[in-house]
Every structure is written in C-alpha cells, then in structure tokens.
Amino acid sequence: MKLIKLLSILLILYIYGCKSPEKQSANPAESPGSEKIALLPSWNEGPAKQQIMEFVRKATTEGDSGFIPVSQRIAVFDNDGTLWAEKPVYFQLLFAIDRVKDLADEHPEWQNEQPFKAILENDMETLSQIGHKELFKIIMATHSDTTAEEFRNIVNDWMAKARHPKTDRPFTEMVYQPMLELIDYLKAHDFKTYIVSGGGIEFMRAWVEDVYGTPPSHVIGSSIKSAFAVQEGKPVIKRLPDMEFLDDKEGKPVAINRFIGKVPVFAAGNSDGDLQMLQYSAGKVPSLQLYVHHTDSIRECAYDRESKVGKLDKGLDMAREKGWVVVDMAKDWDKVFMWEE
C-alpha cells in the first residue's frame, strides 16, 4: 500500500515537525487600514503573480493565442501543502490519532495492542518505529465501520474542536489566504476548480464546501471501499476497512480522467506527488503549471528536496526545466494565513 509508505514516516516527523515553526511576523509592507480592491491582494507583485494574471487574461480574451473556451477551463489543486499546511504532519493523521483516543472505550483490547497502545499512552518512541501494517491498522480502525454520513459528522465534530499543535488555530484556519484568492480569481473567470489530493476524499468533503467554496463533487481523493445497504429501512453507504484508491503520483491523472473527463489547463501542487498531475495538464496548450515552494521559515515552514512530507525534488527540477510557475512563498505572498495581522 503506497498510502502506508506515505504515512509510515509521518509519526516520526510528528515528533520533530517543521524546523522553524515560529509565530508569524506581521508583514511591515502591509498597511492595515488601506482598502485593497486589487486582484489577488495577498500576492506580492512579481513573476508568479504576473504569470498567473497574464495566463488568465489571455485565456479569457477571445481571439488571443492563449484563449481557452469556457468548457475547457478546468483547474486542479492539490490540497496538503498547496491549499493548507501539512506540517508537522498531515492533519488527517492527527484526526486518526484523536479518533483512536475517542474510540478507546469501545476497544478495551487496544490497551494492550499496538499501535493503539502507543497512541493511547502518547508513546512516541514506539510510534516512530511502527511499520506499514500498524499504520494500515490505524487508518482502517479510524476511517471505516461507519456510514458515509456518520463519518462526515465525525470529521466535522473533530474539525470544530481540534487545534493545530503549533498555532493553536482550528485546522480550517491553516489554509493559505493567497490560494483561496487564486481559487476565487479563477472561478470569477469561469474556471471550474477541483481539489485533487492524496488525502481521504470523504475526510475533505466534510469541510471543503465551507472553507474553499468547493462542492463535494469537485473533490477527488484517496478512498476506501464502500457498499450500499438498507439498514432498518434507511439507505446508507457503508465504509469498509479496505483501500480502494490512492490518489497520489500517477493516480492523480488517472483520477482526474475518471472524475472530470477532461484534461486540466491549470494545475497547482507543492510536491513530487503532484508531478504527474502537472505533467498531465501540460499536455494541453495553452495551460499553466504551478508549484507552491515552501521557502518561508518565519511565517510557515521551509522545506523541499529533503523533506519527507511534501518532498519537492524532481518536481522542482522539472518546473525549472519547463518554465512552470514556482511560487516563492516568502517572496511572493504578502500574507500566508488569513489571520496574520
């Protein structure tokens, strides 16, 4: 299971997190009282913003060589590290850990069964050494055995009370303000925007409509198997403890074709896991490919080639070779999070 490969190092990282996750400093260039009606207001002037705006201007100008008919204006965004933060670990893993704790009363056997015992005892030493099989156990124990509706409620309840371990903010406030603006900007120009994430499709669907204004049908992700049943006269979708699809790397173009059925003309990601999605969209001309490069150790986290979560190595080389947009988070974003002063 590739999902497990992805996750296997996360618990280790949970201990160390990001190197410099200090509190954000207000950007002195911003004058709080001024009314900004500019487009993409949280983006600083520079090559990234310029490339995006020029692409959209041409895409929406009939007769221009870069014109794209409305029916072809499909934009796809990775989620973890592209639309919201992914440090110290994917937030979905924190959900799984909290859920193990919530379910512990119903599973007295977990007191003596790894990896649950380690989670319940906050035994990071043991957790950092568990293998694929144990991680798979965590995901299945926390993500299945409910109906789809119940699972959404569980996620939303968690979202309402859980807080980011470093910022103490709700996770829904850990989204990147410039990316929200970019989604709105593209929508205003008749692009259909989709989220295409390695994260769980139902985990995301629970909250994305409120946070990104993206309906569930525009969310593509990894999934476990499910089945239809009528339980006590009520029709339900049951979530089964078995992986169905991992929406990462080569999986992303496959899922885009399956769900959307058109090749995107705009693709944004932040890691090598997004490379194939960006390559796929580059098959369309005109099109725009964008990498969010985590360069900001002050306001967020600085990481790329050596990072185990959100590794950007091959993708960075490809981006430079092909002239894709590389967003330098430290330079290109006036604001990272909406709550920065």
Place this chain on the structure above:
Amino acid sequence: MKLIKLLSILLILYIYGCKSPEKQSANPAESPGSEKIALLPSWNEGPAKQQIMEFVRKATTEGDSGFIPVSQRIAVFDNDGTLWAEKPVYFQLLFAIDRVKDLADEHPEWQNEQPFKAILENDMETLSQIGHKELFKIIMATHSDTTAEEFRNIVNDWMAKARHPKTDRPFTEMVYQPMLELIDYLKAHDFKTYIVSGGGIEFMRAWVEDVYGTPPSHVIGSSIKSAFAVQEGKPVIKRLPDMEFLDDKEGKPVAINRFIGKVPVFAAGNSDGDLQMLQYSAGKVPSLQLYVHHTDSIRECAYDRESKVGKLDKGLDMAREKGWVVVDMAKDWDKVFMWEE
C-alpha cells in the same frame, strides 16, 4: 463479472429484438402548427407530469415544506432505456461488434478465434450461445488498448456513421424527447443533473455533452482500469484490458457517493438495475423517484417484467408500494423521439 452477466443474453436478443418495433405513428392529438410554449411540451397532462411539476414547484418555493436548497438539488438519470432506447440491444454492444469488424485486419487470428470469428461471419447461431468468457473478450478487445483520447475519437467516429438497425437513425437521435425536456426543466430550476449508467463511462462521455448538454464530469458509468504514462513526450491515459467498476444495482449508489458526494433528491430509471439508486435517493425527504415504464409497443417497445434487457419487475412493485412516479410511455408522452411528426 456482473457486466458479463448483463451482456451474456444480449447477443441472443439481438436476433429477436423488440416484439413490436414498428414505425412510429404521429400522435393525432398534436397539431403541428400550434406554438407550444408550455413546460415539458412533449408530456401529456396526467399524474406523472403533475407530480413532477408539483415536486419542482415546491422544491423551488422558499418556505414550502417541499423546499430544497440549491446546493442539495442533485438529479440523477439512468441512461439506457431512460434517456435513450436500449432495444434491440444496448447500443454499446453494437459499437463493440462494429469495432471487432474494424479491427479485424489487425487481428488475422480472429478469423479462426471465437467469438470474433462468429462476429466477422455474422454467425448469430454461434454468437447466441457464447458464454461470459467470450463476451469479456469482446469488450476488452474493443474498449481497451487505446488512450482515453483515442477511444473518444473512435466512439465519435462510430456515432457519426452508425445507424439504429430498426429506425435507420443515428443513435444520438434515439434519445427520448420528453426526458431531454425534463433534464432542461430541472436545470432551469437549478438542479445539477447527472447520468448514472451501467454503460461505459468513456463511451458515454464521448457524445453526451453534445446530445444532453451534460459535461463529462456529470457522467458516471462502468469503467475499465487505466494508467498514466508519458508516451513520446506526450502525457496520456492508457485504457487497460481489466474491469474496474460495474455501475449497476448496488454499484449506482456507491458511485453516486464517490463521484457526487451528496444524496440525490431526484432519481430516474427504467429497470431493476436502477432500483438501489432510487431507494438511495428516497432516503432524502423531500425527493422524487421516477420510473420510465416501456408501455408503448407502437412508437417504441413494450417490455417490463419478462424482458432480459431493461427488466422492470421488483422496481415496479416497489414503485407502486412507495408511490413513486411511474411514467406510462404510451399515455404520458405526446412524443417519444424528437423526429416524430
């Protein structure tokens, strides 16, 4: 493979087709010169039309007990036998047969290999007796081994030249005019409409945008596996000779949850294969469930409980028990096909 079960009898039926597929007779009640600006103009006044219009009136009236917020207005339609005809056999099977003939030159071995030999020799006797394994061979040989883009072109080329064996019309003209009007009517009232069919997802996507005004992302169907590759510098989705998902019966609600992520409030089908989809939507209150009942032996085909294609038996009982809308094609539709005079 359930798909094979579905298809296994189709070749037999191909020989017999519908009992009474005679040319349509113009409906004497219709006066050709009169300008109709009524809603659902090809629907006769009666309980079916009344139930539909009342449901939509209430769904769109704020404060009404039947009001449905726009974000919840999801409508799903089966395709074969619901939006277009399915006799003498599913049109996709005719595509597969024609494609075997088209590919025969590249496969000289087919001259001596069943079931291809029987298709190439129009040997209906042999074809009517082939089993699941042979049918699987036909589908895989004709639906895989291309890129997604190539397959769409192949389907569109076929659609442009193929003709229905009884009416001699292009298959895109074998759609039911009243159902096109129903889709438009729902769209005009801010419903999002989806096709949820046992047919191949890529087979349908090739032409539905032109014919139903439904984008590929709103088409859900059965699928074979696929993979991403970069071939000679060009990113492609390769279609693989292996079943991925059968979108029939219990599969329909599962696929609706996977693709749309919301429970529909309007579901239309015509066979027992749609029953679970209708049951699933009935979990929402208010909602409307609709069966197209093939009662018209003159203008189309009369079939239900005994039919092997489009069998409507359990569904008809359930519809009567639950008070679902049952469209009596002979009585409720002023016109079946758009080209009727």
